[in-house]
């Protein structure tokens with residue numbers, strides 16, 4: 001469905017040297033599967049997502065969607081082809097309200113549908129439908145609205161960049177349930193979840209570990225999860241110091 005062939009992305013450093021952020025990535029994402037991309041901070045996960053979405057232009061290699069080379073297409077064209085991306089840090093759109101944003105994603109949606117989309121991500125529709133998408137929203141609120149927007153779209157490839165970041169544990173479980181329900185075993189679509197979460201990784205079909213821009217490990221979850229489990233669990237404990245503290 002979505003095929004990355006020898007994809008690399010290089011940036012210019014301030015001293016004039018060049019740095020490869022993702023290196024020679026080859027992945028064939030199949031329909032009906034849930035992929036997890038994980039790995040240390042700075043490993044290139046967000047960059048890879050932005051390269052797939054066309055926000056960053058890759059330097060070498062090719063990207064194919066259902067056999068068609070989309071390497072030269074921009075963000076809007078890739079969105080039209082059915083690729084959607086929920087940012088790690090969602091951008092704010094001052095002057096646009098929540099209901100407008102969901103309607104852009106799903107033009108035919110009615111009032112009941114709109115309300116359900118917000119309730120699904122744990123937000124009360126009465127409080128949020130008319131809220132401005134500007135900087136007045138907290139990180140967690142913007143994140144949930146963005147996930148609702150991507151879930152409303154009729155995409156064939158949906159990328160969720162750390163959906164757990166800034167969202168409470170109860171909502172994470174709920175969001176993951178929605179993602180699984182929509183994408184797992186759906187022959188029309190694929191979901192890629194960038195995550196470190198110990199509750200999310202084991203329920204994906206495949207895990208890809210990206211480190212220093214390279215694929216360090218990849219395979220079925222049965223195969224990869226036991227190898228990374230201890231690292232992920234330790235990391236979570238280190239971050240929360242035994243307490244689970246989430247920004248709401």
Ligand SMILES: Nc1ncnc2c1ncn2[C@@H]1O[C@H](COP(=O)(O)OP(=O)(O)O)[C@@H](O)[C@H]1O
Pocket residue numbers: 011021039040041042043044045046047048
């Ligand atoms: N536009 C950019 N220009 C220069 N360096 C970048 C750019 N985007 C990301 N990087 C660098 O590339 C590396 C990978 O970043 P990122 O993809 O955000 O990692 P991850 O999502 O895995 O934490 C980091 O060292 C980051 O500072």
Ligand SMILES: [Mg+2]
Pocket residue numbers: 045046047088
């Ligand atoms: Mg990232």
